[in-house]
Amino acid sequence: MNLQAIKAIYLFEMSRTMRTLGQSIVSPVLSTSLYFVVFGAAIGSRIDQVEGVSYGAFIVPGLIMLTVLTQAVSNASFGIYFPKFIGTVYELLSAPASFYEIVIGYVGAAATKALAIGLIILATANFFVDLSIVHPFWMLGFLVLTCFSFALFGFILGIWAQNFEQLQLVPLLVITPLVFLGGSFYSISMLPPAWQTVTLFNPVVYLVSGFRWSFFGMADVSVGFSLLAIGLFTVLCLAMIAWIFRTGYRLRS
Amino acid sequence: MSAIVSVKGLGKTYEGGFEALRAVSLDIEEGEILALLGPNGAGKTTLISIICGITNPSGGSVTVGGFDTIRDFRGARALIGLVPQEVSLEPFESVINTVRFTRGLFGKKRDDAYLERILRQLSLWDKRADRIMTLSGGMKRRVLIAKALSHQPRVLFLDEPTAGVDVELRKDMWEIVRGLRADGVTIILTTHYIEEAEAIADRVGVINNGELLLVEEKNALMARMGKKELRIDLARPLDALPKPLEAYDLRLTDEGGLIYTYDTSAEKTGITDLLADLRHAGLHMVDLDTRQSSLEDIFVDLVREDGP
Ligand SMILES: Nc1ncnc2c1ncn2[C@@H]1O[C@H](COP(=O)(O)OP(=O)(O)OP(=O)(O)O)[C@@H](O)[C@H]1O
Ligand SMILES: [Mg+2]
Secondary structure (H helix, E strand, C coil), X not given: CCHHHHHHHHHXXXXXXXXXXXXXXXXXXXXXXXXXXXXXXXXXXXXXXXXXXXXXXXXXXXXXXXXXXXXXXXXXXXHHHHHHHHCCHHHHHHCCCCHHHHHHHHHHHHHHHHHHHHHHHHHHHHHHCCXXXXXXXHHHHHHHHHHHHHHHHHHXXXXXXXXXXXHHHHHHHHHHHHHHCCCCCCCHHHXXXXXXXXXXXXXXXXXXXXHHHHHHCCCCCCHHHXXXXXXXXXXXXXXXXXXXXXHCCCCCC | CCEEEEEEEEEEECCCCCEEEEEEEEEEECCCEEEEECCCCCCHHHHHHHHHCCCCCCEEEEEECCEECCXXXXXXXXXXXXXXXXXXXXXXXXXXXXXXXXXXXXXXXXCHHHHHHHHHHCCCHHHCCCEHHHCCHHHHHHHHHHHHHCCCCCEEXXXXXXXXXXXXXXXXXXXXXXXXXXXCCEEEEECCCHHHHHHHCCEEEEEECCEEEEEEEHHHHHHHHCCEEEEEEECCCCCCCCHHHCCCCEEXXXXXCEEEEECCCCCCCCXXXXXXXXXXXXXXXXXXEEEECCHHHHHHHHHHHHCC
């Protein structure tokens, strides 16, 4: 195991984040505040409560998930796409590091950044609503797991993408809709029955539901299902990464 | 001496079906400087990329320091430093950070004293905190070299390190290369400035159309393939070759003198006979000069014979 290589990649990526610290933090905090104003204040004044939780508090887990998913995917995909784009990927390919060590370095850094932003949003949310977290450890566990699995997904995306458009296409066309339709801002039970069934095919539903359970102790689907879904997704990503490693897909000609 | 890099039957066919390397076999001795020469598209970069693990081979095998570059890739790659042909660097990073990154990537513990030594050697120390995008092209090349040396490799590949580099830096570079060689580092370089290869290499390999035409000790190659020319300046310039001298391999110069080409390794050079015949023809010599054909002449001949 080349631990030095993992450390080098991780620190290099983190220093990139540090260089742009301002925009890394300001923009998610700002957009979260906007969501609170729009959803919490405007809509919340009409909905009042969802399953016994004030609407403002109810949307917090969904909001965190929205940002964390987007951040994990975009950080990890950019992290590996950029070296490909500017050609410095030759170093990674010629280093005495296995593909797994490279993945751990990049994914670790992207997940760390997403996690930090998730926690910052949680802190920001505290200014707007009263939050008491029922299962804080589960909450952290869900958050960390989500950061890692979606950073893995982002890494795959970054390897697949052959231009900047493709790099942005998936987050825009897949991630954002899935999150918005995944019960981030409403409870699944508020939908007509037919749509409830459709929604169950959306993997983000399980994430948000599990995450919300850790906050309020109530969920759209059972927590076991949530864990299973996120575990399955992680395994799928790992399998794909193993395949990329074996074939050198879009990395080695 | 033993082979530190051993290439056996290496072939590469790119996705589109283009055969860039055909059964290349090559042993590189520990501690030597090997210059790989070949026209554009010959396959030099492809060969280097496969050895370094950037490109997958289609056939054959490579060992570096006894490690198979695929099965024991860690062992093999840890020994290798690469200065790529293209200048690819992270534009927003500082010089020191990117060099430190490479060292870590190659599994070495941070060693700022060593990095300071290399950066000073490459006149980059004053620029260490500068962002790479603010450096000139030549300095970026130096950064690439610093990165390649950052993990103390035993084998260094320099893929056209002097392309677009000024005379001063070129001299510096060859100074560094000689220094590395003195430390026992094996160096493989490609260049289109053949006089550089002539000046610095122990052995020369010529690649054309994905085939290794030859690998030979530079001096032996030049003795074997090299021709010598004798220039004869005459008191009275000639318009045409006199009849009695037509048997010789002679050319007229623009000034009306003569150039005689001969083979130094041949049994008889024919110089004595020629000089005697010149006197019989009543031609008066005012000056003589000999010139050894350069590696460049040999290279051009080789590649021309091999065809496109
Ligand atoms: N990724 C690739 N896909 C397809 N063909 C390639 C690829 N890389 C190189 N080639 C082809 O393989 C041949 C050898 O290329 P290579 O870069 O090894 O040449 P070279 O000897 O380094 O040339 P130069 O002196 O110009 O650097 C060329 O014809 C090139 O077009
Ligand atoms: Mg080349």
